Amino acid sequence: MVIDRRRYARVVVLTGAGVSAASGLRTYRGPGGVWEEHDVERLGHVSALTERPADVWRLFGGLRQSVLAARPNPAHDALARWQAELAQGQELLLVTQNVDGLHQMAGSRNVCEIHGNVLHSRCGSPDCTLAQFRDEDPHTSAVPSCPLCRTAVRPDVVLFGEELPALPSWTAKRALRDCDLFLAIGTSGSVAPASSYVRGAEYAGARTVYINLEPMKDPNPAFQEVYIGRAEELLPQLLGM
Numbered sequence: 754m755v756i757d758r759r760r761y762a763r764v765v766v767l768t769g770a771g772v773s774a775a776s777g778l779r780t781y782r783g784p785g786g787v788w789e790e791h792d793v794e795r796l797g798h799v800s801a802l803t804e805r806p807a808d809v810w811r812l813f814g815g816l817r818q819s820v821l822a823a824r825p826n827p828a829h830d831a832l833a834r835w836q837a838e839l840a841q842g843q844e845l846l847l848v849t850q851n852v853d854g855l856h857q858m859a860g861s862r863n864v865c866e867i868h869g870n871v872l873h874s875r876c877g878s879p880d881c882t883l884a885q886f887r888d889e890d891p892h893t894s895a896v897p898s899c900p901l902c903r904t905a906v907r908p909d910v911v912l913f914g915e916e917l918p919a920l921p922s923w924t925a926k927r928a929l930r931d932c933d934l935f936l937a938i939g940t941s942g943s944v945a946p947a948s949s950y951v952r953g954a955e956y957a958g959a960r961t962v963y964i965n966l967e968p969m970k971d972p973n974p975a976f977q978e979v980y981i982g983r984a985e986e987l988l989p990q991l992l993g994m
């Protein structure tokens with residue numbers, strides 16, 4: 754065991770695509786990434802919602818179907834167990850860039866989804882009062898419309914050209930201010946959000962740990978420890994599970 758879980762009172766964990774790879778979900782970028790098969794620049798961009806909404810749904814509806822068929826792996830399970838085994842006075846905020854909801858399926862609570870959730874839909878109009886809702890329909894044959902205002906309904910994920918939702922980002926940054934342990938797992942350590950989160954954690958005096966399949970291309974000195982390997986193998990080992 755490398756990380757003695759009893760020693761830390763305020764933990765922040767950031768997860769990215771590498772955590773879901775073992776669940777059969779392809780990463781967005783890189784070889785075999787889901788985006789390679791589509792025109793990322795256009796379909797993943799916010800402008801496609803109005804210009805090519807049916808194509809947007811073909812992309813995210815397909816991802817929705819993959820997500821519905823996926824199951825959590827030992828990396829998700831280890832994080833859920835860590836949360837479940839926290840002692841009184843200990844806190845762990847789980848922040849994820851993943852839109853697959855697998856942390857929740859593994860049993861994690863209060864997951865901070867900074868890029869949204871592909872299993873949720875919402876009205877495309879910012880002025881509409883329709884609440885975001887769980888939606889398992891891939892909508893690959895027809896674009897759904899809002900029952901209140903008839904605007905096209907969209908997947909509740911952050912697209913290129915869009916701001917991150919304010920509340921989850923604020924929650925994460927607030928937790929980093931007084932954390933004593935920060936882990937970034939399965940995500941790039943040299944670009945945002947991990948690069949800015951680790952600076953916040955470093956400023957708070959926290960222990961900072963990076964876990965990923967590949968080393969950082971531009972090593973980020975704010976990470977004190979780097980572990981290279983599969984998240985589903987390394988994480989249970991490091992946490993002594």
Ligand SMILES: [Zn+2]
Nearest residue numbers: 876881899902
């Ligand atoms: Zn609406």
